[in-house]
Amino acid sequence: MVYSVKTFNNINQLGLKELGNKFQVDGDLAENPDAFIIRSQNLHNTDFPSNLKAIARAGAGTNNIPIDEATQKGIVVFNTPGANANAVKEAVTASLLLSARDYIAANAWVNGLSGDDVAKQVEAGKKQFAGSEIRGKTLGVIGLGAIGARIANDARRLGMSVMGYDPYVSIEAAWNISHHVKRVQDIKEIFANADYITIHVPLTDATRETFNAEAFALMNKGTTVINFARGELVNHQDLFEAIETGVVKRYITDFASQDLLNKDGITVFPHVGGSTAEAELNCAKMASQEIRQFMETGEITNSVNFPNMHQALEAPYRITLINRNVPNIVARISTAVSEANINIANILNRSKGDYAYTLLDLDETDKDKIDALVAAFEASENIIKVRLIQAHK
Numbered sequence: 267m268v269y270s271v272k273t274f275n276n277i278n279q280l281g282l283k284e285l286g287n288k289f290q291v292d293g294d295l296a297e298n299p300d301a302f303i304i305r306s307q308n309l310h311n312t313d314f315p316s317n318l319k320a321i322a323r324a325g326a327g328t329n330n331i332p333i334d335e336a337t338q339k340g341i342v343v344f345n346t347p348g349a350n351a352n353a354v355k356e357a358v359t360a361s362l363l364l365s366a367r368d369y370i371a372a373n374a375w376v377n378g379l380s381g382d383d384v385a386k387q388v389e390a391g392k393k394q395f396a397g398s399e400i401r402g403k404t405l406g407v408i409g410l411g412a413i414g415a416r417i418a419n420d421a422r423r424l425g426m427s428v429m430g431y432d433p434y435v436s437i438e439a440a441w442n443i444s445h446h447v448k449r450v451q452d453i454k455e456i457f458a459n460a461d462y463i464t465i466h467v468p469l470t471d472a473t474r475e476t477f478n479a480e481a482f483a484l485m486n487k488g489t490t491v492i493n494f495a496r497g498e499l500v501n502h503q504d505l506f507e508a509i510e511t512g513v514v515k516r517y518i519t520d521f522a523s524q525d526l527l528n529k530d531g532i533t534v535f536p537h538v539g540g541s542t543a544e545a546e547l548n549c550a551k552m553a554s555q556e557i558r559q560f561m562e563t564g565e566i567t568n569s570v571n572f573p574n575m576h577q578a579l580e581a582p583y584r585i586t587l588i589n590r591n592v593p594n595i596v597a598r599i600s601t602a603v604s605e606a607n608i609n610i611a612n613i614l615n616r617s618k619g620d621y622a623y624t625l626l627d628l629d630e631t632d633k634d635k636i637d638a639l640v641a642a643f644e645a646s647e648n649i650i651k652v653r654l655i656q657a658h659k
Contacts, residue, residue, distance in 0.1 A: 281550020340651030406460030
């Protein structure tokens with residue numbers, strides 16, 4: 267069987283090789299593909315093809331994907347957490363140093379000099395760019411996931427005192443955070459005590475405008491705010507007022523908007539935090555591996571709308587079911603299999619919110635019986651999508 271994948275945004279070709287030889291990429295079948303692999307492509311106004319089963323975002327953020335619509339249509343959405351984490355970490359670390367020493371303004375000034383006495387002009391004017399060192403300063407890290415944990419650890423190595431806030435930090439991430447990083451339970455402690463603050467959380471209703479007038483009011487004068495997560499995490503009007511009063515010394519962001527450009531105290535980069543050759547390759551590889559695993563086995567790793575699901579396929583056939591998370595659904599699935607006179611070799615069902623995913627392995631070789639069971643599931647009102655996968659011989 268050949269699976270079809272449509273790509274957007276020039277996905278790294280070497281990374282796409284992870285799909286293997288059972289996948290056709292951007293070929294004749296791409297108008298109605300099994301899967302999308304995307305980077306920044308905005309899918310909010312896209313009509314999803316009828317055959318689409320999965321979308322892999324080669325990156326961490328998925329705000330460019332209509333998650334609710336995809337879920338309702340039984341489309342599994344993946345991301346690649348951690349694949350570009352080192353690239354973003356390095357960009358944030360560079361931003362810390364740029365803020366402390368204002369190298370960008372210094373470079374612009376010196377390049378504007380002329381005449382035979384440039385060296386003399388430099389010596390006379392360089393005092394305006396005297397900065398400070400980050401060693402001994404306090405860094406507040408909001409969000410201690412793959413990126414935030416790396417930044418916290420490296421900042422410690424650079425001699426900074428580090429505070430971290432993340433009420434949802436995973437056990438895996440927690441193991442990777444230096445015990446020297448002070449974990450705080452209230453984000454207000456970050457605002458009130460940090461000289462530098464960097465944020466690394468997804469954009470949700472709860473995190474939107476994390477930096478607002480109330481947050482800025484808690485900060486000490488001269489605070490630097492670094493945002494390589496999402497532009498909407500900061501209320502711009504409140505930010506401008508904080509800069510005007512000297513509370514915020516500098517705002518560095520990777521998300522450009524017209525109102526941020528050419529303003530004192532604001533440095534804007536063109537969304538390049540994760541744009542390294544290594545990160546793009548890592549993201550493409552991980553996205554391809556997720557799609558390949560899902561299409562070939564039905565297993566799920568790193569989905570944002572369905573639970574992780576891993577179960578060795580040892581039976582002749584596997585049926586995957588995406589269903590509404592309603593009472594007795596597993597019992598009804600089991601009853602349907604029993605009425606088809608088929609034995610269940612293994613079953614795994616997990617839910618996430620209003621929907622659930624089932625891996626149903628069947629100890630049956632009669633294809634006609636399997637096809638009849640698939641048809642029965644497809645006719646069920648609470649089952650949204652059904653796939654049949656045959657074990658490799």
